[in-house]
Amino acid sequence: MIQWWIHKQKLEKLPMFALGASSGGYFVSVLATELQFRGITLMIAEGVYSQLDITKNYPSTLFVHMPKDETRKRMIEKYLVEMRNKGIDVAEIKCMEFPLTPEFFANRIQGIDPMLSVKLFNVFQEKGFIDKNGYMRDDGRAMPWKTAIEEGDIVLPDKSLADHIQEEMNLAFAYHEMTSLQSQQILDWFQSHMN
Structure with a gap:
């Protein structure tokens, strides 16, 4: 299907790259044995190289991974060595934990104002x-953070914000989460493999 689409759009002369996150990363690691990608990125996935x-x-x-996930980190370290030994250009971007600040949620989530962000941080x-x-x-x-904000009489302006708050906390904890924080590094890496 990918090859059909490329042909239909007359894109055969352009370099092809792929990015897959989690199960998509496993998929891309296999797909790369069938298609001629210039480069691939696996995010929060070690691939199925075994x-x-x-x-x-x-x-x-x-x-692109979070080293706090020790099992995945060990597999990626192993594959980095094995792939380099086969002459494959490989690299890694380590996504590390970072601290929350009183302004964190307001800066990262539309719908959370600075005052609410400070209240969440304080709780x-x-x-x-x-x-x-x-x-x-x-x-x-x-963490029982939803119970904690209820006990702190914090009411979210929209219940769907709870999902965003949790995802941002997961990202700050840096265990197993998809992230856009390293997007520029990923795009720069793709750019460096254009030729």
Whole structure:
């Protein structure tokens, strides 16, 4: 289907790249054995290289991952060495944890004003969800933060904001999350593989 679309759009002369996150990363790692990509990026995925017989013709590969996920980190480190030994250009971008600030949610989520952001930060600090430096103590999915904000009489202007708050906390914790924070680095890496 991809080849059909490329032909239909008359794009055969353009370099082809792929990015896949999580299960999409596993898919892209296999798809790269069938299509001639100039480079691929696997985000929060180590690929299925233990099941593939890859050769030096395999495309340049960039792993974007969160090293706090030790199992995935070890697999990526192993594949980096194996792929380099086969002459494949590989690299990694490590997505590290970062601290929350009182303005964090207002800066990152449309619909949360600065005053609400400060209230959320204060509740998370009071409940011990973040340490004295603002770093998450655990994954946002594992904390009873929704109960904490209810107990703190914090009402979100829209209930759907809860999902965004949790995703931002997960991202700050840096365990297993898709992120756009490194988009420019990924695009720069693709750009460096145009020729």
